[in-house]
Amino acid sequence: MLRFSKFAAAASVAVSVMMGAASAQTVLRSSDTHPDGYPTVEAVKHFGELIKERTEGRYEVEVYHSAQLGQEADTIEQVRSGVIDLNRVSMAPWNSLVPATLIPSLPYLFRSPEHARNVMSGPIGEEIAKGFDQHGVVLLAFYDGGARSFYNSKKPINTLEDMKGLKFRVIQSDVFVDMVAALGASATPMPYGEVYSAIETGVIDGAENNFPSYESAKHFEVAKNFSLDEHTIVPEVFVMSKASWDKLTPEDQEIFKQAARDSMEKQWELWDARVAESRKIVEAAGSQITTPDKQPFIDAMKPVYDKYVNTPELQDLVKRIQETEG
Known part of the structure; x- marks a missing residue:
């Protein structure tokens, strides 16, 4: 009987540890209006895989494609208020909130997709990204929205x-x-x-x-x-709710930033292939x-x-x- 009690106690401790580990995982919801398989959807999935790997499973990203969480205008409000954690949308709907986003939206500004990528992944992109901070979101990456x-x-x-x-x-x-x-x-x-x-x-x-x-x-x-x-x-933007961002440790914030940049380069690769196919x-x-x-x-x-x-x-x-x- 004593031996059984020790076994039961050990099992109880093991179950508690497992439950604690499970509850420590945070699942983040991400929205996209495009269908499954679209380059932006796949890039965010790639971001989620990197996050899961680099945080050793503490964070996981669920991607809701095909406007399952609403059209862009709706999901922008949801991510700003913290109802959803992540969102991929066009830059254009942000024009009224972040004045600098008007400039990349101007017609015939960029000479080519390569020109746009060089601009948005460099210092100018970082400068524009700062304008999102006061509107309840953190801009993680600029994706290629195509010509x-x-x-x-x-x-x-x-x-x-x-x-x-x-x-x-x-x-x-x-x-x-x-x-x-x-x-x-x-x-x-x-x-x-x-x-x-x-x-x-x-x-x-x-x-x-x-x-x-x-x-x-x-x-x-x-x-x-x-x-x-x-x-x-017009570049696409991949943003995270400021409420969700602020819950991350500084170390995890760096992991998220790097994973977003890696997903951006993945998206470029997928985009070029998809344009030719489409x-x-x-x-x-x-x-x-x-x-x-x-x-x-x-x-x-x-x-x-x-x-x-x-x-x-x-x-x-x-x-x-x-x-x-x-």
């Missing part, structure tokens, strides 16, 4: 004149609304998840996005005309890809730049971005 172009259900766009009279969905950003207006078209901000049906029913004529989004959301089924004007290369898919499905002369489109942006690049600080930021190699 955005116009597509529509009506006609190919070969010239600036072809833009006139068309109605395009844009993300909820004043810069995007003004950009479309400067090109002679009409802009309708609406959630990403409503675009397909809006084009199908004629509420709008088209939208603007990159090849992977155009393909994965099946927009190519209802808008066959894709104009490769590459008007913006273009091949939509072309095979019958999409017409046209490449208009960009210069008239660029020239039409003067009022947009005059409106938003309106302080010496912002003018200097534009100048430094343009001077960055890439």
